[in-house]
Amino acid sequence: MRRPLTALAAGAFLVTASACGSSGDPGAAESGSSSGGTTTVELGLIPIVDVAPVYLGQKKGFYGKHGLKLRISTASGGAAIVPGVASGQFQFGFSNVTSLLLARSSGVPVKAVSNGIASTGLRGKDFAGIAVKKDSPVKSAKDLEGKKVAINTLKNINESAVRESVRKDGGDPDKVKFVELAFDQMPAALDGGQVDAVCAVEPALATIKSQGGQVIASPMVDVAANTTVALYFTSTRYQQQHPDVVKKFQAATAESLAYADAHPDEARQVITTYTKIPASVLAQVTLPKWPAEPNRESVEALARLGEQDGFFKKAPDVDALLP
Template identity: 40%
Template sequence: MIPIADVAPLYLGVEQGFFEEQRLRLEPQLAEGGAAITPAVLNGDFEIGFSNTISLLIAASKGLPVQTISQGSLGGADASEAWAELLVREDGPIKEPRDLEGKTIAVNTLKNICEVTIKASLEQQDVDVDKLEFTEVPFPEMNAALDAERVDGACGIEPFVSQGEAGNARAIDPFYVNTAPDLTVATYFASRQYIDENPAVIDRFVKAMSKSLDYAQKNPDEARRVLTTYTMIAPEVAERIRLPVWRSELTIPTIERLSKLSLRYGLIEREPDLEALIRRPPR
């Protein structure tokens, strides 16, 4: 998993005993992004992974046997719920999204959800996205990269948006929300082999995860508290962050939109079979 706000429900679920109720013992392992987590799951290093939707679409388009099993996080219905923002320096030359044309933007991994959704959002604002440059910077280091003027913009997500705004960063574009309301940003997934060999384990994980997502959405203070246990974020910063939206249902139309955008921007050569990619929950 990635040490970001999105995964707070899983940590809360462990604390609340939701996974223990399903006879599951979890050992969360941190990683940098879905591009690294996907092969680790396919290689059997992890049974279940957390990945942004784009990494899974890319894997599925190549015929790799991955399947989403549970919702992870949603981008929010509108700007008031936005927890992902394009960050720039408060005292820098970038005043509006159009000023980023021809500039360099930090993303946690290349050819991923940051890149796709930033392009989708800026293209709607008449930015020539072919002139954007992207460079890899881990999420926790993006604000420092902005301050040092190594990049002109950054794909900021919580808790690093609030952390940046408390310093010298300014938010200018809620790119997840602008791409699609209630965007399915990330999901939990497994290899098809593991799912086929362990369907009962997967079903129990999904039940516990659904309960965890609902609990986190209803208990934001608890989500903020648990965030400080697996990140370097101070409690006073965690109190200010805009939390992701958590629901157990996947917003499949937004996954379809991300698939089409991935094709448009050249991340995939053909759209994957979404029926094969998305595992339907047990009834």
């Protein structure tokens, strides 16, 4: 069910924006294929804890009940998934809020259709954290000045949140050296000394802790009290042309989110089906929250931070993005 997604640069936004504006038959790839009353849709995901509800929803038959069959492709970050959805390669995708705001500000017509995940809101007990190697001289976010920090994608929510953590700790975020690295490569890179710190999410964060790594900051908590971190989305064109399929996806995903939130043990277990996390580390994984609705205030906060750090060409329209 899982196929690797070829990484697409964020610069592809402008190309896909024009592709979405083209006329003609969108083809089977964009419309999804139907068979026996079931519609097969392509979904781009990141193989991290965040998307456990989708895999659990598949297992429980929620998507099948609504007449959908998911074909999942994986990528290292939401910035790689956005162009795939905008161009019609995928009908739906999962991406962090900042990458979606960046897409909207660049003229890429994407639209959130469902909530994705939220921070736990608990400092030191979140599913995302800035981590350093055991015995590292880096003890706080301010100490990241001049240091090499790995994030999964440049100019996404993780960079924005790390910058805010550094800023709130009295440091200068412009002095941090950000490097791009997939989440699953972060534990080895940190342990091997290739980077000074990482902004990791689960299950990579649990792996780092099992190696003796220490969490020095909770960047999503620094953004807002209850940060909406990521959303499921489609292209505005697909939503207009296939509103029935979008409604089915929304309904099935809502059921999946609610079930995962109410059954954390099952959500934790399903992570083993799409990641390589060892059973010994699985118990240490901190699960995010999976609320039904996005927290608008946190999305607005991320929009302000993105503007402050020069991520956007123009201020993104939050209303145009949110469901």
